[in-house]
Amino acid sequence: MMFDGRIALITGGAGGIGRATAHALAREGATVVLAGRDLTALADAVKEIGSGRADHVAADVTDASSAAQMVETVVARHGGLHVAVNNAGVLGAVGPVADIDAGAWDEVLAVNLTGVFLSMKHEIAHMRGHGGGTIVNVSSNIGTHGRRPALAAYAASKAGVGVLTRTAALDHIADGVRINAVSPGASDTPMSLLPGESREDRAERMRTAAPSGRVAETSEVAAGILWLASDAASHVAGHDLVIDCAATA
Numbered sequence: 327m328m329f330d331g332r333i334a335l336i337t338g339g340a341g342g343i344g345r346a347t348a349h350a351l352a353r354e355g356a357t358v359v360l361a362g363r364d365l366t367a368l369a370d371a372v373k374e375i376g377s378g379r380a381d382h383v384a385a386d387v388t389d390a391s392s393a394a395q396m397v398e399t400v401v402a403r404h405g406g407l408h409v410a411v412n413n414a415g416v417l418g419a420v421g422p423v424a425d426i427d428a429g430a431w432d433e434v435l436a437v438n439l440t441g442v443f444l445s446m447k448h449e450i451a452h453m454r455g456h457g458g459g460t461i462v463n464v465s466s467n468i469g470t471h472g473r474r475p476a477l478a479a480y481a482a483s484k485a486g487v488g489v490l491t492r493t494a495a496l497d498h499i500a501d502g503v504r505i506n507a508v509s510p511g512a513s514d515t516p517m518s519l520l521p522g523e524s525r526e527d528r529a530e531r532m533r534t535a536a537p538s539g540r541v542a543e544t545s546e547v548a549a550g551i552l553w554l555a556s557d558a559a560s561h562v563a564g565h566d567l568v569i570d571c572a573a574t575a
């Protein structure tokens with residue numbers, strides 16, 4: 327029970343990777359609080375996890391007051407915050423740079439980069455005054471590690487998450503807050519489907535496109551997140567763990 331007695335917040339907790347992470351943290355003894363905008367999906371995920379150790383909170387991570395309220399609610403209801411997984415993200419604007427709508431660009435940056443900043447700002451503010459904590463930001467192998475055409479906004483936002491993570495780790499390690507990132511490759515959620523593609527089509531594409539021949543299971547991404555958040559990684563901070571089975575090696 328690596329997380330016995332700990333309170334964990336997962337943004338985007340009802341989605342693919344967030345939900346798998348919430349399940350894994352709960353199995354390891356954490357009380358998990360899932361955050362997002364879709365209350366029905368969040369309630370469904372909480373019910374699925376069960377065990378009386380799951381809760382949800384409505385939050386839009388692009389909104390400064392909502393992000394502050396999210397952390398306040400977790401602390402008020404559960405008495406603390408020890409682990410945060412900033413996972414909320416969108417693929418957003420797809421197309422060559424010259425054709426990306428400026429508003430669509432802003433939206434991707436608002437969720438994927440500003441959302442991580444706002445979430446971390448309030449998580450750290452609580453953790454540093456209450457014995458520290460650990461934070462894992464969910465980035466992507468598209469950005470710092472690899473490139474794909476037609477995904478400039480997503481790639482730029484995720485490269486930003488990498489730099490933000492390293493800087494925040496340096497700023498706050500002396501406060502007892504360990505901050506890292508994971509950079510998954512294509513994983514088994516709708517986000518990795520091409521427009522109009524089925525899961526079977528994707529499996530066929532990945533057989534030749536990925537060195538491993540397949541997408542990652544969401545549980546495989548969650549395993550990396552849990553390790554970074556756990557005491558087993560007690561001397562790891564400012565790290566970005568690529569989980570793509572050599573896709574960007």
Ligand code: NAP
Pocket residue numbers: 337338339340341342343344361362363364365367385386387388413414415416417437441464465466467509510511512513514515516517518
């Ligand atoms: P997903 O199933 O679509 O989950 C994304 C989650 O983000 C949703 O639960 C969504 O919940 C939440 N979200 C979006 N905008 C939000 C906002 N403004 N405020 C709060 N929550 C928001 O996607 P996923 O594939 O699990 O992706 C999770 C993370 O992994 C993302 O950061 C993604 O970029 C990253 N990633 C995914 C892959 C992949 O292949 N799937 C690969 C590399 C990295 P609501 O709609 O309820 O708000």
